[in-house]
Structure formats: C-alpha cells, structure tokens
Amino acid sequence: MVGKEVHQEKLSIEKAKKISIAEGSFNGITEGVGRRYITPYAISLGANNIQIGFLSSLPLLLGNFTQLLTLRLMRKFSRKKIIMIGAFIEALMWLPIIALGFLMVFINLKSDLASVLLIIIYSILMIHGTITVPAWSSWMKDLVTEKSGAYFAMRTRIIELITLTSILIAGFVLDFFRGNKVFFGFAILFAVAFIARLVSVSFFKNKYEPHFKHREEHHFTLFDFIKKMLNNNFGRFVLFVSLMSVAVWIASPFFAVYMLKELNLSYANYTLIVVASSLTSILFFPFWGKFSDLYGNLKVLKICSWLICLIPLLWLPSVFLIKSNPGFLVPYLIAVEALSGACWAGYNLSSSNFVYDAVTREKMAHCFTYFNILRSIGFFIGSMAGGLILTFSITLFILTPILVAFLLSGVLRILINILLMNKVREVREVKILKKQDVLEKLNNMYPEEMFRMFR
Template sequence: MTASSDNFINAFAIYLQASAAQMGVLTALPQFFGALMQILSIWLGQVIPRRKLVYNVAIIQCCGVAVLALLALPVIGDSVKASKVPWLIGLVVLYHSCLNLIQPQWRAWMGDIVPRRRRGAFFAARTRLSMVASLAVFLGGGALLTGFDKLGAIGIGFAVLFAIASTGRAASSYYLWRMHDPSDRKYLRSRPGTVAPVGRFGSLRDYLSDRNFLHYTLFIAGMQGVVAISAPFFAVYMLKVLELSYLQFALNSVASVATQFALLGFWGRFSDRHGNRLVMLITSCLLPLLPILWLFSPDYSYLLLVQVISGFAWSGFTLSTANFLYDIRPHKTNFAAYAAVQQAVGASAVFCGALFGGFCVTYADTIMAVMPAELRLEHGVFLVFVISGVLRAGIALWFIPRCKEPRIRKRPEMLQIVFRVARFNPISGVVLDWLTVTRKRKLEEERD
C-alpha cells in the first residue's frame, strides 16, 4: 500500500494540474493532522481495545485509498481535473490520519507479541522483506505509469496503482484481524473515572520547560519546516520542468531511499563510537546543500548522484535525532509522550513551511522580477530550493552552539536496537520505528 500510494501522491496531484499553493497544502495538512492523530491514539487506546482500533482504522484507510482509485479515472477537460484536487487533499489527510492513529498502537502490540530474545532476528528479517517489497513495488509503479502514459491513458494507470494499494490494505486488514492481542483479556473497559483525560499526559509547557528538549524540539521542527518549503516541488521540477518519465521519477526517489537504508548500520556504529551530537552536527551541515545541488545540472545521472548524497545525509540525521531524544528525556519518563509532543510541534512547522513554499512558487516570477538580473534563477521552482537551503543553514547555525552532548544514561547499544522502516516520504526520507532488544545472555544474568 505505502509503496504504491504514498510515493505517487505528488505525481498524481501534478496530473490533476494542482496549483503551487495546492501542492503546498497537500504536503502541509496531512503531516499536521497525522501528528495530532498520534496524540489522539494514546487516549483512544484507553477507550477502544487495541486490536479493534487498529483493524477498524485500517478498514477506513482501505476505503479511502479505494476512493483515490475512483478519483484517478479519466476525466474530460482540464477544468474537471483541477476540481478534483480538493478531494485529493481531503483523502490524503484521511490516509495519513489513519496511518498515525494506528502507529502507536501497532508499536505497542508488536512489543507484546514478539519475545524480547527474538525481536532482533524477527524485525531485521521483517524490515529486509518489507523494504525489498516496497522498493520493487515502487519501481513497478513507475514502470506501470510510464507504460500507460505512452498509451495516452495515464488516468487509468493511476487508477490501477491506487486499486493495487487498496487491495494491499484490504489483505493486511484481514491478517490484522486474525492476529492475537494478549492485551484483550486485561483490557481496561471504559467506565466513569477509568479513562485518563488528554490533559493528564502533561501540558506543552511541562515538556518545553526542559531547555535541552526545547532546543532539540525547535531545531527538529525548524528543520522539518524549512525542508517542507521545497519538498513538494522536487516532483514538480522532475515531472513538469524536466519532463522525466514516471519510471525515472521512481528511480530517482529509490536512489535516496536505498542509500538511507544501506547506511543505517554505518551511522549506528559511528554514533556509538563518537556520539549522536557529532552525527547531528555533520548531517545538519550537509542538509542545506541538498536543494542547492539541484540547481547546477538537469542531467539525470547527476541528479541520481545528488539523491545518493541526500540519502547519506538523511540516514545519519534521522538515526541520530531519534537517539538524541532518547538521551535527553528525563529518566523513567514516557518516551512515546515526548516523541508525540516533538512530532506535534514539528507538524505545525511543516504546515507553515509547506504553505510558505506554495506561496513562493506562486509568486516566483514577481519576486524574481525585483531581483538583480545576475541573481535571477532559470526556473521559479529554483527559488524555493534556494530559500529552503539558506533557511536550513540558518537553523543549523542556530542549533550548533546550543547542542550539548547529554549525559548518556544506560541504554541499548546500536546493535541491540531494532529499526523498522515504517515508510518513506519527501519530508524526512526514511521514517523509523524502533524497539529496544535485550540480549538473551543479559536476560539470564538479570534472572540470576
């Protein structure tokens, strides 16, 4: 589902002739609502049995993707295409809301099902299988769309693609229903006084009163926000300006994702030896260069190299920032709650950044008209690339003197952490879920 829907949403919006402002909204709203849904999921888990919640939300998501397939059916006239964009935005918001409602419950569910001593082997094999399948389907989707485009029936191609996604979600929903949930018997039924109000998880002020966490949250949110300025428009540049085929578009994205996946182990060992702070500083200095590199050449081989560099930077950044949050949170506090707060603040920044990017592209010609002739750019979309790069550098320069290596509490080594590649998107590259693993020998020592 994720390989055949997540990664072609922007391409589908371009096919529907979405405006620059609409491309910004398409990126902004789903991220914002998705983060809010993670917080809501923590509360809903007290009211609805976990298995039932995950299954029903998955069915809703399946139906939403099925409607996307209907939306993709060929239409007559350009004006009719454009009228479908608001429906697309609404369905993508529903899609990401469902995804984020499920995620916290799914993480806890798998933590209960898989024995600690087998988590490493199980999730490592699962991640390899899911990544190979996702990348294969992603490339297959690009080839499918390219074939239908040559036949002059690209709308049918998108309809087939989203129908495949809906079928995949339907199959996964069936197996979710068949899974055992050990928490069913000890489920706390909803009675007056038994459900914690949302406010009990703590106010935003409580979390942000810690200066380390405040600086970290502002850094991550700021970086996500300025990345969102340019993120929706790489697809616009490749498909509309360079007129690449859908297969070339897919291969370009796969170059970054595959590099990230391949280098997670390298960055894990590096951060174990030198600390997460150093990895964060190195990669945050590389991130401002990534959108600027797109300005130098439209050659396809060059852009593949840029994506490999992008994968190198994003894999280290994603890994180190996840571990840094683990280290700076107060001892024996709820990691999920801290992560949810950080994601909510970050989603707000993404919302603002994506809308600002849409505004800049919409008025790019007007903005560049008042610029000196020697500074004018070849394409309006280059303006958001430059703005995003400059602001990324500003965020990194602000954070570097404020980033202090925390006192490392006893935590799992990198080899004892299970990484599950949940999905990948144009905002933050590979999105990781992770569970800690205790080795069997250590478990035996604790029992003795």
C-alpha cells in the same frame, strides 16, 4: 511471573518483532506504489503549486493533531484495536482516490475540483493512518527493549528494500500508461496499495501485545509540553527537529514538481532519481544503526543534519545542466539523491531512536504524539512558504521560483544547525568518537570488515 511464563513471553515478543517486519513490509508496498506517487497523481489531475503544498502538508498536520484523540482512545481500548481499525479505514480511502482519475477521464471533472477532493480524501486517509502512531510507538517500546538501533535499522532496511522495488515497478507502469492513459496506470498502483494495506492490517491480529494500563499521573497536555520545551533536553530536541522540518519542507513538496513540470523528465527518469535515494537509504541503515548503538543517536543526528543542508543546494546546478549538458542532468540528480538517501537514512533513524532512548515507557505515546504534531506544523509552515514563493513567482538572478525555494531551504537548514544543534545532549552512555580512533580504524580495516558494517 514464574520462569515458564517469562520464557513464553520472550518467545511471544520475538515472534511479535518478526510480525512487525512483515506488516511493515506490506505497508512498504503501499508506500512505494501509493503514497510516493500521490504528488505525481495530483500533477496529472492539474493541481497548482499551492494545492501541491496543501496536499504534502495538510493531511500530515491534521493526522498528527488527531493523535491527541489516540491518547484518549488508549485509556479505553487496546493498542491493537486502535491500529487495526485506523489502518483498515486508511486502506479503504485508496478507492475514492482511484475514482477521481476515472471521473477526470469519463465525465471531465474540473482540475480544481479534482485537486480539492484529492486533498480532502488523502487527508482522511492520512488521519486514519497517523492516528495509529502513538499506539504503535507505545507497543513497539514494550517489544524492543534493547539494541533498538540495530533492530529498527534492520526492520527499516527490509521495508525500504520492498518500498524501493515498489517504486521502481510503479514508475515503469506509469511510463507504460503515459499520456491519456496515465490514470489507468495510477488506478492499478492505488489498487495494489489498497490490497497491500489490508494484508498489513491482517498481521496485527496475531501480534503479541504486552499488557498496557494507562495511568493518569503520566498524562500531560500539549500546552504543558510546549511550556517546558526550552527547559529540558527532549524539548530542545523536538524544537530542533520541528524547525528543521520548516526548512526542509520549503523545498520537499516541490522536487517532484520540478522534475516533472520544469525539467520535463519522463516517469522512468523520475523513478530512477527517486529510487537512488531509497537505494542508498537501504545500504546505509545498518551502518547508521550500528554506529548509533555504539556512539549514540545524537552523533548520527549531528553528522546527518549538517549533510542534509547541502541537498537542496546541490539541485541548483541543474539550471545550468539542462541548457549546457542535458545528457548529464539525470546522472547528476541520481548522484545528488543517492547522497540524500544516505543522509536521510541516518537522520530519520537517529531522530526516531532518540525519542525511544529519551522517553519512558509510560510517557512514550504522549511524547511521540507531541513530537509528531510539532513536526507536522513545521511541515505545513514550510510547504506553505514554498508554495507562496512559487505562486508569486519570486526569482533570483537566473534561479526560477522553485530553485529559490531550494536555496532558501538550504540556507535555513544551515542556520538552524548553527543555532540549535549544540543545545541537545545525548541521553545514554555511549562511546566517545575520537578522530584518531576513526583514522586508525579506517587504516586497519579490511574490505570484509567494511562490508559487515553495511550488513
């Protein structure tokens, strides 16, 4: 490549990185008014706990297995074409989801049938959304070649801010349409999700795609990957994250159920609690991004994976607060979710960036696909286990079945951290984090320095 061509490519890459933020921002609207409210929508349709578990995990499981097809498609089609077609079909699926609510209102569609249809339609939506992930990950690996922590933290922060705003607006829309009119509120939200996803798709058209050619020597199967998991660092990392997914999803699908059905919170209060998590995520993404670029993604993963062990356990006191001090319940849960958002921001950012650091460009699509598949199997197993605890009404002392699921989730997170976290090693040269350095830095830090860490 001559100098002029190199310069032009650099400009194209910088423009593509900005476009990536724009397309992600509109997808953030879809996330905020659409995907984040699919469980409340299912509850409004009358879905039971097992159906909620299936809705939370089965679409992801099917979608991630479908990514195996993406690896084949990438041999014949450009990554841009795969993403645009997949995301377009994903957008269209919001229309039949809207239709289910109107069928409930106008022809009294049975709850069980409506819930099953929702699981099927949402699975189709997620299949076409997640089928784009290997192509998108490979594409972004080509575009972001340095300081990935800072870039993805900044991109995620912008998207999370837009998602947060969308969640807030959506919550108050549903609160306005509460009661018998709630399906009209959901129809408005999902129509916005549909339009926003279409706009997101349109941005890919002008996004620069570096040349990519599939080479057969870089191909390896899921079975090959699993067979060698314990013998390599990346495999042990995937095993850790996958088992953590099992533990997390014993509780994760049922926080909304607990708030809306057991605590009987309004949509406004539900939204405030959910938003607390998103808000602290936004605040902490830049901090974790800079921290990971300096001290490594593994250090962030270790800190945050231990902290997220506490989250489901901190929900247990709600059983006392609802009886003794109900006015303190919502502020307490907002504080818990604020901590959750800060922890999950670091965990999610460091785990995805660890993949970018550990995997070569040629193997990125395969490794991200297998990472997602094994993680989604964890989601499915966890959510089914949680659903069975609720279905068979397993209680413990004064803990309801949902709180038993939260307790089990927390205990398993701790055990997995103890057994597996130290088996994973950092993959790049990073600065050693010393306690003495941290104390000295904090001692000499001015307020403006502290502010810059979160910028």
